[in-house]
Amino acid sequence: MWPAFLDRYSGVPLYYQIQQHLLEEIRSGSWKAGQPVPSEQEIAQRMGVSRMTARHALKSLCSLGVAYSQHGKGTFVSRIKLEKNFRQVLSFSEEMRSRGASPQSKILQFRQIEPDTEVAEALQLAPKEEVSLLRRVRLADSVPLCIECTHIPVRMCPELQKFFKPRMSLYQCLLERYGLQIDFADEVAEASLATIEEARLLRIRKKGPVFRFTRTAYLRNGKPIEFVRSVYRGDRCKVVNRLSRRVEFAGERAN
Amino acid sequence: MWPAFLDRYSGVPLYYQIQQHLLEEIRSGSWKAGQPVPSEQEIAQRMGVSRMTARHALKSLCSLGVAYSQHGKGTFVSRIKLEKNFRQVLSFSEEMRSRGASPQSKILQFRQIEPDTEVAEALQLAPKEEVSLLRRVRLADSVPLCIECTHIPVRMCPELQKFFKPRMSLYQCLLERYGLQIDFADEVAEASLATIEEARLLRIRKKGPVFRFTRTAYLRNGKPIEFVRSVYRGDRCKVVNRLSRRVEFAGERAN
DNA sequence: TATGTTCAGTCCTCTATACAAGTGGGGAGT
DNA sequence: ACTCCCCACTTGTATAGAGGACTGAACATA
Numbered sequence: 001m002w003p004a005f006l007d008r009y010s011g012v013p014l015y016y017q018i019q020q021h022l023l024e025e026i027r028s029g030s031w032k033a034g035q036p037v038p039s040e041q042e043i044a045q046r047m048g049v050s051r052m053t054a055r056h057a058l059k060s061l062c063s064l065g066v067a068y069s070q071h072g073k074g075t076f077v078s079r080i081k082l083e084k085n086f087r088q089v090l091s092f093s094e095e096m097r098s099r100g101a102s103p104q105s106k107i108l109q110f111r112q113i114e115p116d117t118e119v120a121e122a123l124q125l126a127p128k129e130e131v132s133l134l135r136r137v138r139l140a141d142s143v144p145l146c147i148e149c150t151h152i153p154v155r156m157c158p159e160l161q162k163f164f165k166p167r168m169s170l171y172q173c174l175l176e177r178y179g180l181q182i183d184f185a186d187e188v189a190e191a192s193l194a195t196i197e198e199a200r201l202l203r204i205r206k207k208g209p210v211f212r213f214t215r216t217a218y219l220r221n222g223k224p225i226e227f228v229r230s231v232y233r234g235d236r237c238k239v240v241n242r243l244s245r246r247v248e249f250a251g252e253r254a255n
Numbered sequence: 256m257w258p259a260f261l262d263r264y265s266g267v268p269l270y271y272q273i274q275q276h277l278l279e280e281i282r283s284g285s286w287k288a289g290q291p292v293p294s295e296q297e298i299a300q301r302m303g304v305s306r307m308t309a310r311h312a313l314k315s316l317c318s319l320g321v322a323y324s325q326h327g328k329g330t331f332v333s334r335i336k337l338e339k340n341f342r343q344v345l346s347f348s349e350e351m352r353s354r355g356a357s358p359q360s361k362i363l364q365f366r367q368i369e370p371d372t373e374v375a376e377a378l379q380l381a382p383k384e385e386v387s388l389l390r391r392v393r394l395a396d397s398v399p400l401c402i403e404c405t406h407i408p409v410r411m412c413p414e415l416q417k418f419f420k421p422r423m424s425l426y427q428c429l430l431e432r433y434g435l436q437i438d439f440a441d442e443v444a445e446a447s448l449a450t451i452e453e454a455r456l457l458r459i460r461k462k463g464p465v466f467r468f469t470r471t472a473y474l475r476n477g478k479p480i481e482f483v484r485s486v487y488r489g490d491r492c493k494v495v496n497r498l499s500r501r502v503e504f505a506g507e508r509a510n
Numbered sequence: 511t512a513t514g515t516t517c518a519g520t521c522c523t524c525t526a527t528a529c530a531a532g533t534g535g536g537g538a539g540t
Numbered sequence: 541a542c543t544c545c546c547c548a549c550t551t552g553t554a555t556a557g558a559g560g561a562c563t564g565a566a567c568a569t570a
Contacts, residue, residue: 079473188493189495190489191465191466221289238445240493241441241443247429
C-alpha cells in the first residue's frame with residue numbers, strides 16, 4: 001500500500017523521510033535542474049500522507065536550497081550544486097580534512113590571560129575576566145597555512161589546558177568535554193601584508209599578501225564562546241561565500 | 256475582541272502580521288535577549304488564531320534569526336543584533352548608499368565581447384556567445400575604492416548599452432528594464448597585491464594589499480546572470496560574513 | 511488579430527484537532 | 541536529604557478539510 005521507504009513507526013518524522021527520498025531522487029538525477037518535482041497533491045496521494053505533511057517536506061527541501069517553489073506553477077529543482085551550498089563554520093582541522101589534507105598544528109602559546117578590549121567586548125566578558133589563549137601555527141600536509149590565535153572564556157571552559165590535547169579538534173573538545181556546540185559565527189576578513197614574524201612562521205616573503213580574519217563564534221542561544229584572530233597566506237587560500245539578496249526572509253513570504 | 260493590529264481582511268497573511276508585531280515588540284525591547292517570547296498556545300489564544308498559525312509566525316521569526324526554539328522549553332529571543340544578520344548581495348551603489356556614502360563611478364570600458372573561458376563557464380554560455388562588458392572605477396565620496404569588471408550575457412539583456420545610464424544602479428536597471436531580479440550570488444575572495452595599473456587607478460601604492468573578488472550572481476531559478484571581477488583597496492575595505500554551522504538545515508529538523 | 515473568459519492545476523493560508531516528546535517542578539515515598 | 545513519579549507546559553509531528561490566489565492554456569468573443 002504505502003511506499004516501501006516510508007516507515008511510520010521508526011520515530012523518524014514522515015516529512016523528513018519524504019524529504020530525504022526526494023533528495024535522493026534529485027541527487028541520482030531522476031529530476032533535472034529546472035524541472036518540477038511532484039506537486040504537494042501528488043506526493044500526498046502517492047505517499048499516503050496528508051497534504052500538509054507533503055508540503056512540509058517540500059518546504060524543507062526549499063530551505064535547503066535544493067528546490068524553489070512558484071505560486072501557481074509548482075516546485076522546481078534549482079540549478080545550484082548541492083555541495084557548495086553555503087559556507088559552514090569549520091574548525092581548521094575539519095576544513096582540512098574535508099579537503100583530504102592532513103591537518104597539523106604547532107602550539108606557540110597556551111595560557112590564561114586578561115585579554116585586550118576588542119576580545120573582551122566580542123566575548124561579552126565581565127571586567128578583568130580571563131580567557132584561555134591558544135596560539136598556533138596550522139599546517140596542511142606540512143605546509144604552514146595560517147597563524148591562529150584563539151580566545152575562550154575560562155568561565156565557559158575551565159581547565160581547558162588540562163582537557164585539550166594538541167592533536168584534537170578544539171570544537172570536538174568543546175562539544176565532548178563541555179557540551180558546548182557552536183552554532184554560527186561572524187567573520188571579518190581584511191587584505192593585508194605579512195609582518196616579518198608572520199612571514200617567518202608562514203614561510204612566505206615579507207610583505208606578501210595575507211588575509212587577516214577575526215571570528216566570533218556563538219552558541220545556539222547567541223552567547224559568544226570563541227574569538228579568533230588569524231592570518232592566512234594569501235597565495236594558498238580563498239574565501240568562498242554565498243550571498244543572499246532576499247531582504248525579507250520571513251518564512252515563506254516574499255516569493 | 257481581536258487585537259487591534261490584526262486585520263483579517265487586509266489580504267496580508269495573519270502569520271505575517273503576527274510576525275511583524277512580535278518583531279516590533281522585540282525591537283522596542285519589550286522582551287530582552289534570552290527571554291522567552293509568548294508560547295504558541297498563548298499567541299493563538301490572545302490573537303484569536305489557530306495554534307498552527309501562531310506557530311507559523313514563530314517559525315518565521317526563527318528563520319529570520321531573531322529567535323530560536325527549544326523543544327519542551329519555549330521560543331527565545333536570540334542575542335544577535337537584527338541589523339547585521341547576514342550579508343546580502345548588494346550592488347556597489349546600494350552598499351555605499353546603505354552606509355551613507357555617495358557612490359560614483361567612472362566608466363573605463365563598455366562594449367560587447369566574446370569572453371574568456373572562466374566567464375563563459377560561470378555564465379553557462381553557448382560557444383561564441385557574447386557578453387556586455389562594463390569596466391568601472393567605483394568611488395565613494397570621491398575616493399576610489401575598487402575596479403569592477405562586470406559581464407552580462409547579451410542574450411539576457413540585449414541593448415544594455417542603450418538602456419543603462421552611468422548614474423543608475425545596474426541591478427535596478429536589470430530589474431526595471433528586463434524584469435531580472437538577482438536572488439543570490441557566489442563570491443570568491445583572494446588576498447593579493449596591486450599591479451601598477453591598479454595602483455594608479457585606486458591611488459594606492461604599487462604592491463599595496465588588495466582583495467580580488469570574483470562573483471557570480473544568479474536568478475531565483477538558478478540561472479547565472481552576472482559575472483564580476485573586482486579589485487578592492489585592502490586599506491579601506493573589510494569583508495563581513497555570517498557562517499552557519501548547522502550542517503543539516505532540513506526544515507525544523509536538527510535542533 | 512486581439513481581447514476577455516473559463517478552467518484545471520498548483521501553491522498559499524488558515525482552522526481544529528490529536529498525539530508524541532522534551533523540560534522542569536512539586537510531591538510522595540524512602 | 542534523596543530519588544522517583546507524576547503533572548503541567550512547551551514545542552514537534554500529523555491529519556482532514558476549506559477557501560484563496562496565481563499560472564497557463566484552451567476557448568469564446570469582438
